[in-house]
Amino acid sequence: MHDVEVLPRTRHYTFDALELDCGRTLSPVTIAYETYGQLNAAKDNAILLLHALSGSAHAGFSNDNGEHGWWEDFIGPGRALDTDRYFVICSNVLGGCSGSTGPGSVDPTTGSSYGLSFPVITVGDMVRAQKHLVAHLGVETLMGVIGGSLGGMQALQWAVDYPNVVQSVVVLAAAKRLSAQAIAFNEVGRQAIISDPHWCNGDYYGRTPPDAGLALARMIGHITYLSEESMHEKFGRARKRANGYYYSFSEDFEVESYLHHKGSKFVERFDANSYLYITKAMDYFDLPDLSSIKAKLLIISFSSDWLFPPVQQRALVRSLRKRNKDVTYCEVQSWRGHDAFLLEVEPLTELIPGFLDNVSR
């Protein structure tokens, strides 16, 4: 089933139906996924890796098309997730647009894309869909569930919902609920999409999509993923025109150019409706009761992350500790803001393997 492959390939698993937190049932459901490494005979070396808002199943190794994985530097022999030892699974979230069922998928009852008739999903729904996939792969125990940002929320949800499956959890740059500030940024992003005339109440498939709105949402997002220091480091007040201003509203500054570039690249690969649905799921995420957790936890924050600031991770750790959970907390010093969980290879590669080493002992 899991042959040795040099290059990973996104596969798809489809199952009949998924009951959702909103009360509706989604049918059928397809989950796109990739795996790296081999599931061992004892089936006790599986790690589930969970992506953030805009990620995909393609986490490790550059694929046939030369596309980099979103956590490529962390996956492979000798890396944080050592593929010589672990069987790593990464799937695209429910509601996404990189192969899993989402608002852009075709509704079999109508023959056209769901659009806004797609049910509002939650992080709990995403995790339940992943559970189907994991079972399909023959995995009964996950020795690790790891994710950053939205991925970290899913990892926590896994630990709460499936305490007998999850042995350990690594949560990077996430919290047990979204702050008002983070919800506010999500809402501004959604409104950017919704107010784009091409959005057409979500019914734009086969026509011009709301690219301007989605690009704007991504630009806002990117500001929150960086820190003041990282923006200063990257751009400062560097200008496009070396000796002066344009005296117009074109791109004078490098930072403007960067945001525009990020926005226009994003619309090539992401669906505006998925952005609405996934950010909504993040807003709804709230875990008031952590008592069911049996997993060993490693919670990591990044000093300059102001979207999920360290104070939120400390609050999470405090509530876990009050419940007498086995929780380790580390604040990685980084100037890279929220994005640090994708970029701080060295400190994370020092922490994560050591943590995983001790899980099954």
Next chain:
Amino acid sequence: MTAVQRYDQDIIVRLIPAGSRVLDLGCGNGDLLLKLKRGGMKDVRGVEINDRCIAACVRKGLTVFQGDIDEGLSDYDNGSFDYIILNQTLQVVHKPTLVINEMLRVGNRAIVSFPNFGHFKIRWHLLSKGQMPKADFLPRDWYDTPNIHLSTISDFEVFCRMRHIMIERLIGLRSCETGKTAKHFQNLLSQVGIFVIKSKREI
């Protein structure tokens, strides 16, 4: 340096009954925590400020929290541990009173150890040379030391008396190399003082 740590640690491990819940403040690379864990403690946790030390503890499979003990232990409930340890760390904290009070709030007992500035070598150094004392167990120059709150065994006894803190035990570690303890003249002969203290008010 490692020899100092090791004898301190062995004595501290012996002071704590198996099955205890223990929190080590300033746990460094986790050597003491590991000994406590192997010594059959029920729940062993550490607090440490340094990134690299945290990573070293994680590699040892220890449960640690990255934080600054000078900010207090507000994350911890009253009496949530049987023992709180502050091993060779009192002299570097900014707020010793706050830290000790917090230890006695969160733990039923506290174990505090520190280099004894009352040791005869220290006294003689100051008397004979008129310079800030140094010794093998306090080797750094005054301008290059993290130690900002050095004290003597006698100082700490006064500190406890004034704050209604009960000293249950005092062990004067005489030699870092041999682990020998001083029975008499502890403030003169000990390089390191190890105290087991408890809040009187609680009783």
